Amino acid sequence: MTPNGSSGTIDNMMTNEMTASVYLAHPYTKSFNHAIYNRVLDTLERLDVTTYAHDLYAEDFNPNLTVRELGFDESEDSQVLKYAKELMASDLLVFVHPNWWGQPPAILKGWIDRVIRPPYAYDYPPEIPAGDPPLQKMQGKRGIVFNTSNTPEERENNYFGDPLESIWRHCVFGFCGIEMSHRRMFRIMADSDDATRKRWLDEAENVTEEIVRTGQVRKKP
């Protein structure tokens, strides 16, 4: 365990003083999502980053938010509390999931619904009027999202409007105060060959290392 890393000081940290939470949401254990997840975990281990790793399907996570969790009381589910505390202790959050209907799989959507909650990731103290933005409590953290998709980029952006971009960058990260984030959609999975997949895994490793070390990904020349 490391102390809460949300104070915005991680630019000056050694990588072995960092903590990460890494989440995988895919039901098939031989999926490319699993390969990305494992490569991310290997990279963080090489960099001496303390890591909370969660394969949500393997952990049989229940994504249905409860009535009690609608309010400000603590969740009655110890797993939700554990995830929320790990989240707040992490400097880096990594999510690996396929693009299903322009959204994460339900198991990860429910993780967002249940775990990103007051008084952890954000809060609404009484002085904040209804409809106003909340108190952001994830400022200074860094986010990475790796997605897989079978939709061509042109159709994703121009027809579907790439809702995953808004969802992660604004609705989740931005809402809670995370400004440093990187998202990469690997596509087209269905007809990708072994060489392409190997290159994608190398890219996932490089992105993870760059975000850990500098908080950003350098543009390729």
Add this chain to the structure above:
Amino acid sequence: MTPNGSSGTIDNMMTNEMTASVYLAHPYTKSFNHAIYNRVLDTLERLDVTTYAHDLYAEDFNPNLTVRELGFDESEDSQVLKYAKELMASDLLVFVHPNWWGQPPAILKGWIDRVIRPPYAYDYPPEIPAGDPPLQKMQGKRGIVFNTSNTPEERENNYFGDPLESIWRHCVFGFCGIEMSHRRMFRIMADSDDATRKRWLDEAENVTEEIVRTGQVRKKP
């Protein structure tokens, strides 16, 4: 039961020849979402529309798509098959849910993941290349989405990018061939008074009736 209504002929139907599927996704039984759901069901009953009504929380729906459901085999879950067959037998689909993170609650996201699937709502016959749009099998159906939100319209549209609009209009309805749809976000729930809520319920009734009778909602003068 009615025959499959996807042939685009419902403009000429009597309302008592129509079939609807109506879904609710909210855990709190006294929520405004429940009030909308009940008003929609009352309206459809008044119009003699045969209706499949599903309160997903009350039915304890499991939203986690299985490995088997990743492929083209039939789901092993009889509830998923039942929903899928009702969906294809319905001329009108109505979804009632709050805006959680720019997306539906996980229980409804998982309904989309598991129920809108081949060979029902869409299909990929072998001749369609990977990455191409599927065979759309919901053409001619009509869709209504009622949402509740605590986010002001300006912030929803200009900061979050209103991902629910893309998700329903393009990623779900458009993907499967549904062109006639209407979506209404009621806001701000948290500080709405009784008179406003009564007006919103009347609007939900009017929208439902107009979509049933004509397939579209008239602009107010």
